[in-house]
Amino acid sequence: MNLSILILIVMSLVSPSSAAHADYQDLKNDFETYAPPPYFESRTRSAPVPADAELPQDTDFETEKKRIREMKTLWERSLSITGKETSYVRIHSARLKKLRPAASDDKLAIARVRRKFSLADLEALVLLRNPGIRAEENRLRAAAETFSQISELDEILRKYTAYTEALMPGVGPMKGKDPVKMKFPFPGILALKGQIVNQEVKAVHENVEVARRKAVTAARKAYWNLVFVRKSRKITGETLKHFRQLETVATTRYKSGTTSFQDVIKAEIRREILEEDLRTLREKQRNIEAKILELLNLPPGVQLGNPKDRKPAGKKISLKSLYPLARENRQELRRMRAMIGKMERMVEMAETMILPPYTLNLSLYEDEAVMKTGSAAMKESFPVSTSASRGAGLPKMPWYGTQDAYLRQTRQKLRALREDLRRAEAMTATMVRNAWSELDRARREAALYGNTLIDLSRSALDVSTRGYESGTVSFADVTGSYTNWLRVRLTLDRKRSDIGIALADLEEAVGTALK
Template identity: 30%
Template sequence: MRRRFLRLATISVLCVGVFAAPVPVFGTEHEVLQGETDLFADRRAESVENQNLVGLWDEPEDYMHLLYSLPPTRSRLIDRIDESGEMSGYDIFYFSNDPLLSRYINAAILANPGVWESEHRWRAAMERIPQVSALPDPMVNVTQFIDEIETRVGPQETILSLSQKFPWFGKLDAKAEMALRDALAAVEQYQARIRELVASVKRSYYDLAYLDAGIRITEQDKGLLEHFADIAQKRYETGSGIQQAVIKIQAEITRDSDRLLMLRQQRESMVARLNTLMNNPPQHPIPVLAEMVVPALEFDLDRLYALGKANQQELRAAKYQIEKHDQQIRLAKKEYFPDFTVGFNYTVVDDREDALGKLNPPEGNGDNASAVVLGFNIPLWEGKLMSGVREAKELKYASERAFHRLENEMEFSVRDGVIRAETTRDQLDLYEKVLIPQAEQALESTQSAYSTGTLNALDLIDSERFLLNVRVAHARLVADYMIALADIERAIGTAFPAPPVDMHEIRRTNEQQSAEPETN
């Protein structure tokens, strides 16, 4: 019994050792997280010279450098907010000729929950790579006989088995490549979420700027009408005018008041929308926006198409999906080959207790037995294997069609944005060079004629309304033009109309600045 107890204790220790061997010893949760942070920091430091940002690199050769270089782009920018709240860095991803708009976009990128959600998703996708590329867990089996099997050298008491499965050559590599493509596609979706957020902030900002311009124009018009009402009242009091003119002008003042109420209500809604994008409370105040400066541009469709094909994040994600399904086809073909299992069995054998065994113990009495096990599965059902290959091919065909669909949608979005921008620009030229000057001259002429009694109040109101409508329409066109530029930028996936930036030079400059000692 003592020997049996010692053997069982030895087996237990062996089992504990086998189970514990592949498991690292962790400290506290903080120590684990700190260790992961240090690991990422080391990997990022190694890839500083070769790292590129998604959407601005050409055929990256080392995907892992890309994955480990992307995370710090956001965290380092958070650290670069100065005391005034200004932040530089993200403006390389978009065009803006308005410092306040740049601040709002940067704030949205840093705080928007949707962007953080996408970031966590691509980080989670990256963690799939080591999971699918690792060998399956080894198996340990312990068999304790209830009714011991008697052999020539003694009864078998316990069998300890240890086995490891080895997939066919290249299967784990194919799975790792598939997971890598999924991770890279998730990175592109993360970048696409940022681009969509930038476009949404711009649209809301430009609409808000239009509403502020509309409020300014309407308030100016209301002040002008109040001036006209004073003139009409004086003419009525002196007998040179009629009361109907005073009433008509006062009615127009009331219409302006109603318009102001509507515009202010729309402004509150747009402020709430913009604050939501920045993850601020909806009622957070936003100052009145200044008039927008319209950049003078020439649109080159071929260049824009080329930029879109090279940079649009949805297209890049679709390319990675095609590459993923290439690897899936490769994996499906390897399923025709068997997976191997290598094992080791250790059998505990007790001494013979029968009379003959005690009288004449056989050679090897009570010696434990060991054996090596080699096994493999037989890929017998060809129909299943062929279906796996066909499935992978169909998925690749679907991904290729999705890529072409996205490419067509990109070209349409670029073309649509350019048409809108060019048409709006022509309208702006017409308004600025013809309509607004004509409306101002007409109002001045009508006002002079009304003062002399040549024209009545209705003619004055018509001229005033025409100028008001022209100025409001011009403000709307300015906003529409800027929104069209934002839509073009969103379609091509990179800053527009700013020229491409040298990402390596920007990173080297940032590192040099961070390495310089602080001076008081």
């Protein structure tokens, strides 16, 4: 009896435990296999992004990118040499088309300069072949590539915010996934970046113009020096023939006893001096030709033809009109203005990023993920610690003071650049005045020798020669007349070439062609 009662009691205790264990297993299985309703999943999970998905269209951003690409294209086109692009020297399109094959073919260039060549031909060949100009053009191409780098970082950030973060539908107008700090101050900041790079490329472009100006000026000076040396060799050779004849006459008269041996010695001395002058002029001509070959990037030893132009062209130029022309066109001044423009836009961009202007307050919150709580939260919903650089009471922008100091420093540098520009403008005015004075002096002296002194020296030589033949003029007077006639002729040609050289210096000081 007692045993049966004990068995019943034990069975009554074990049966509820087994049932409870079975219910717990079912509850555990249901919990592990639970899935939220589709509506909840659609609200908490970002939609899958297709592989070929594009960024949300931002018309302002795309417009600025298009403008940047257009600026790059314009700068690349500026490297072409036509009658309009280069401000310092203008080449006729027909001449440029004719000489362009010689830009990369040494044989064609050598064949062209071996014949008679004009100053315009030399200028065109220098612009096409000079290594210094090509180097600056390559630097300009490298600077133009900066345009494509402007929006790269912004594109990466926009892709990140579009592909990895979710939309907060409860905050602001639902216009897309871009956070406010990416939408504002963009695309204004992107536009400022484009303007900064544009100003920098503009400064590099002025370096190209400076290289062209210096190379063309050197070619012009070498050309007119070559004209003078060739004329000098011709004049000196003609005078040498006269002195040889004079030496023969003096020797004959000495043998006949009508003159002294001193006259023979004087004639021989003058002949030796002129022969040495001819050798010196020959070496000067080779030096000038070597300079031209250097500018054309041709091998040394190439024989050059005779220059076509004998007298420099150009009308009288008013000094008063040159000052504003130089302030506007001189490449160094334009380069400084470009650097000033670049720094002004850098200051504006920094001020915009630190202290943004007025906003309509459309959306003040970023489009971060909804999950900010629990074990699946992507980030804390509020700060949980204080960094060493951001203590209690300090602003949320710990580097604000540093940026403000940098802005003050940049503003001072900007003021310094503006003062440098004023100083450079004053120096340019002095350079223009000096170059114009040299040109005016060369014109006046060339007119004096060409209109007056050359005729007087020729008349004096004729009178001395006839007087010496008749025995009324001494040998010293005859040699003096020949020497004076030689000096006047050489000086006349020197002054005519100086007109071309002074005009080249004046155009270099002004920074543009004056013809």
